[in-house]
Amino acid sequence: MGAPLTGALAPVTAGRCDGNLTVRRGPWRRGVRRWSNRRVSTEERTDPGDPDGRGAPVGRRLVLGMLGLGAAGLVAAPLLQRGVEAVAGRDPTGLTGLLPNGGGFRYYSVASSVPELGPQDYRLTVDGLVERPATYSLDALRGLPQTRLVRDVQCVTGWRVPSTPFEGVPLSRLLDAAGVRPEARAVRFDCFDGTYTESLTLAQARRDDVLVALRMQDRPLGHSHGGPVRLYVAPMYFYKSAKWLSGITLTDRVEPGYWERLGYDVDAWVGRSNGRDDAPTA
């Protein structure tokens, strides 16, 4: 009578308390006090006329059902994700940007607040192991020859933004202008958020897909995207592309950056680091 013992969703559900102890009752013995929903004190025991606390264990099925759904979602996620992206990609309203993984960038800042700098007060310094330390204003950077790259952006936390144009001055050009001294082996990047740092080996920094970026998606870099100037390291996870870039310092060894001191890989090639196997972005 009473509670249906349907299938696997109710594996430990005892039959009604009808005094007929059978093997189907569950792993415990009658009369043993335990944490369950069957045996209760006299004070709390419901009398036969009380409908409360009787009937099918729907609550338990809901819990198990949610666990099953969660596991199914975990397995089906790659498929579902592609579906979501397909829908979001055709959405002209941009509302899907508010949905999880709805495409687009996410804002991460490790500092409490970041000043907004513009043409008047933005400065980029190049110093350290160089022959000719230099300071660039925004206009000076804009006056140099620009390179435009269109690559995917891949964040180490999983999100990816396809075919994103970045435009700016190749880092190698600024390094050449400063005259890198022979003992220099690496570059440290500082940011005007006052906290974030990044680093590259000299060989990485000289790649032609590493930019001091001034524009993104064919617009001037906004503050929330690290504007007016950020680093853009196309072949690496996006944490290497330091926002709010204010300093380029040549050093004699790699000085691990902010996230790298917290366990992220220093050589952050997309698909070949941080235990991930994303498709390379360069």
Add this chain to the structure above:
Amino acid sequence: MPPPPERPARVRRFTAGQRWVHRTTAWLALVCVASAACLYLPPLAELVGRRRLVVLVHEWSGLLIPLPFLLGLVSRAFRADLRRLNRFGPHDRQWLRSALRRERGPRPAGKFNAGQKVYAGWLAGAVLVMLGTGLLMWFTGLAPLVWRTGATFVHDWLALALAVVLAGHIGKALADPEARRGMRTGSVERGWAAREHPLWEHSDR
């Protein structure tokens, strides 16, 4: 049926222990949801920054959410209420049918109505799924990458569903001062109990 005059006007609904479980869980959930919003919603993320600190707060508040529940299991009254929430009788079906069709008819309920039961079961499952997927993202060495991506996907979408459901829970509480009083003080008006939970056989205390 009006109560005889000698019966007390209020009836006991929740013990101090049960209220402590609810309050502690509510605060942890609030901190967890607020920190999630600061990680996920760009305007809030830009306002708050301090990503490492917010992540730490989110992880620990989330991890601790089941703790009040587990401690509550030592309370007999709490366990009895869990049993009530678990079991669905015929009157619960009637309640759900009536609520879903937005009928005016009677909505019989025991100590908890069918809506509260569905909420409790769904939420318990959802919290466990959030906990599992959250741990997969927190301890990245636990599982291969494809699991982690899946965990992120499930965690994000379920968070959206949870936000809606929690808003409903809080909205319902805001709409019913006596229900709130029950959770705050432990007792409710006899008339309220008879009206909202006619099948609840409470003892007079």
